Amino acid sequence: MTTSGPLLQVEGVSKDFFGTNVLSDINFNLEKGEILGLVGENGAGKSTLMNILFGMKVISSTGGYSGQILFEGKQTSFKNPLEALNSGIGMVHQEFSLIPGLTATENILLNSEPTRYNFLTELFGPRLSTLDRYEMQIRAIAAINKLGFRLDQDMLVSQMPVGHKQFTEISRELDRKNIKLLVLDEPTAVLTESEAQILLKSLKTLASDGIGIIIISHRLSEIMDITDKVVVLCDGKIIHTSKTSDTTVDKIAECMVGRSGVLESSKAHAQKEQAQKEIILKVENLWVDMPGEHIEDVSFDVIRGEIFGIGGLAGQGKLGIPNGIMGYFESGGNVYFSGKKCNLGNPREALDQEMAFVSEDRKGVGLLLDEPIDWNIVFTAMQTKDQFLKSYLWGLIKWRDSKAMSKVSKQYINELEIKCLNEWQHVRQLSGGNQQKICLAKAFVLDPKLLFVSEPTRGIDVGAKSIVLDTLRKINKQKGTTIIMVSSELEEMRGICDRIAIVDKGKIAGILPADSSSISFGKLMAGVGETL
């Protein structure tokens, strides 16, 4: 090794997606054997930064980036993740990319198996060489040993506990001979306490062997424990970078949530008098099996007429709460609506109790993309409340009432300023913001007592954003609809909600009034908060 400079230098990297800045002027260095903690909320730009580093297609297909990245002192710009891997940068993703029917060994060496020559390779190329099972074993064991975790190399991945899968995944990166930089995205999220300790310890050992490590985590205690350096991203900018020993959890938490000062508007809001403190929704020991947003055990109360926020980082389970209560995913526990116990697991029952849900998965669950706007707006009301139907033959035939459908659709198109040709246009052709407005209209037609809105402003433009938020406020004030808003945009929630619950690791970390300080929210998200 000749170069003595830093392993990785990121210099003035900026990136915009169609005019919106997601990263601006990112600068940091990583020395050999150093562990760097990358911290930030969802959408702060962490994944974009990693995508740039690995040369993912999303970057080049959206116009590349500016600034430069130096790896081992040389300027690099990988064309695809494989190139990055070959240069010695490994990445461990949050989702496992393992093949269930293969053993740990086979997975660790997937597509880099040692092979033996035979004459057929001359004819048909190297893919017909046989696998060298013995050598594979040796290499797998060597990689596993670097971790210091006892992992059975012959076990099928499908039979492994989750933690072992994570270790297999990391071993795979370690098997590469020239591994120099290892990036881990939330590596402890699926691990038990003791497994996490082992992992963190082995990361330290790896670092002492000279491998540079970037760890993305929101568990600030871990970050404080093992990193040498912390970089905090917020809104695409580095707002804090320092040696770990020179900073505190409080400081990082505050930076992470950032942007103090927008709070003025929410103050007035939070002081709204709760004249009658009637509990409209009581949730006890709720569990929800929603892939990627799993909820373990959650209890909270919502007061009639309030706007209740649910926040937290992606993957911690905040989305599971509305999806579970509305019956979209398998769930259990006790949920009482206006004092009556709800049967979970059936969307129809939730709808019949006059709850409605604007899903975060607009295209997947929220809309019929290949049907006209009026269908989308009235369909749920038609099916659950027999509205927009004309009855013939003593109710035997329930005919669609297209006039009524048009009328109500036009009304919402005007009210929510939905930009479209007419009410028969197919929803697929509309922009994200207009699609979101249709989702809202669909819920409003139901005239619900309790409205769940999930990520209402995700992926829509500024104009649509303010219309969406204003409409929510208006319906809350005028009709007294109770709203539960689930969002990754903490600032937005602080502007509109009365109280905000933060979900972490499938549980509620705490419920705070919307005007609480940034630090307290940040700490709750980072898993270091004190429960109220």
Place this chain on the structure above:
Amino acid sequence: MKHIQNFIIDFGWARIIIGLFLLSLFILAPVADVRIDTSISDTVARFGMACVLVLAMVPMIQSGCGLNFGLPLGIIAGLLGATCTMELELKGLIGLSFAMLITTVFGTIFGFFYGKLLNKVKGSEMMIATYVGFSSVAFMCMMWLLLPFKNPKMIWGYGGSGLRTTITVEGYWLHVLNNFLSFRVSESFVFPTGMILFVLFMCLLIWGFFHTKLGSALTAVGSNPDFAKASGVDIDKMRVISVILSTVLGGIGILVYQQSFGFIQLYMGPFYMAFPAVAAILIGGASINKATITNVIVGTFLFQGILTMTPSVMNSLIHTDMSEVIRIIVSNGMIIYAMTRVNKARQKK
């Protein structure tokens, strides 16, 4: 120019080519000494015969169960209806109506179980539907031999038991629909008014069904099952309903077919009947998860038009009957085209 382009995209290349091909056949007909009125007469008759069978595709496509390769199951319901009615010696319009009634009963029962099965295998419906169709035909082959039918017109002549492979409906309900209000247009073109009216009535019925609450729910299930579920629709129930509808329509379709064709074809008769119907609706512009009545009518007309015109025109032009080969290539090519096309749309999403 833009208009033409849009039209082509809307209408689809495949259909334009097939339409032009059919048109050229009609233009070539006089050159090849084929009587145009005979051709039209044949085309209309075959259109009427096949249309309800093609219509049987619609409910299942709309509810997201894919192309109904299990059509033979519905056809078996129709065959049971026809044979049971003949056994009871019911004739004429009453006979046919009674056959339809029995068909509906059998179709509902078959469709119910078939639908339940398809609910258990979401994602591989089409392959399994194909084999459900095949197995049921093979099973019924044994049953036709064993069921205790007594009517001598249906069972094998030589004293034995078991039904014949083809049974004539002459003397029962041959051309009952065709002859209703029929009129002679030219020497060899008799318009089968009754059959066409009945077919249009069935189309109207299905069109109407999709304008009701239930029909809307079914469409939503096919369009986006998650949306439908989130709107409180019972997806599995809707799918079963659609499968029952398709199966019953298949049965009624074969009855319409038989009264015009003149024979009930048992045993392996229904085996490959799903494929022409599937091809027809795809040629009409349907995709694997969207189909309309227009698709049915346009598709049946184009497909049956080609089937009638190619043998006669090609035969007299190049003195070879290539119609069978053309039929195989066009119909299966169309199905493959549809299978690969849907994937593209999904990938874009």
Place this chain on the structure above:
Amino acid sequence: MTTKNLQLKKLLTLDNAAHLLMRNTVPILFILISAMAIPLSEFSFSYLSQELMTRLIRNSFLVLSLLIPIIAGMGLNFGMVLGAMAGQVGLIFVTDWNIVGMPGVFLAMIISTPLAILLGLICGIILNKASGKEMVTGFVLAFFAQGVYQLVVLYGMGAIIPIERLTLVLSRGYGIRNTVNLIGIRSSLDSAISFDLGPVPIPVVTLFIIALFCLFVVWFRKTKLGQDMKAIGQDMHVAEAAGIRVLRTRIISIIISTVLACWGQIIYLQNMGTLNTYNSHEQIGMFSIAALLVGGATVSKAQISHVFVGVILFHLMFIVSPMAGKNLIGSAMLGEYFRGFVTYGVISAALVVHAWTRFKTNQRQRQHLRGN
């Protein structure tokens, strides 16, 4: 305690026995049916064993050709019929050129291989485009190919493609006759070296070729390509992320299968001695697939043993059922319909079980995340 010991204990539990029984329902059912039907058919043991040996050498190679796409996760390759067609085209040419005996068989293989590769390539590309619906698309593709095959053989040969021998051509001057007599190469592989084992003639060369092929499959699983296919069969996205060229590998698996099916069809036909130009290939796909499934294979898992168990059980039923039907209720037709029903029934059952278990395992995998 050693793991082996533990495994043995696990195997012996009652629960496991039931599971084992469940997994092998189809073969067990077939053994039961045959056990009842063999005495009814009144066939002698020597006749049955002769027949079975014939079927074994005729069909095993064809059934073996199905294995590799299953490894690659592409399900049952209904498109193998394309390979069979290629083989038949080769045989037609060899017969036309009057090349007899073993050289004829091998020449037929050599001519038809490039054609099979081309067809496999096309088939693979189409199946890649219809990913997720490979089986049904392959199934329709076989019908489509049937049309193209007829176009070429019935209209092209003798007209555009020169065919010398008049005995091959229809009286109208072009198109191949319905049956082609393969007298020149008939049994040339089977009788090259053979000896009698009791009443049963043992064709050494054919068996040797089949054995060689089995070895090939065993070896293939150990190659890099085999490992890649296994990975793709389990999870295409992960394999892609690891840098395996998924689409290309899937095409290769179909090409291999098509070429093998082509050779298999040639072996099959040299045993039969006549080629039904327009029908020989039709049922091949269906019967081969049914045989494999009867042997205990599933849509996603198949072994060499399944092939042989399947061929024996399936064809045993095939041979005895018409006679059994005749002797039982006096109708051979019933037996014939019965075997038709069983063929389709077995395939349907296998498809249903596959689709259903896939759904169930997905559910079971998430069980631990539900409730406390």
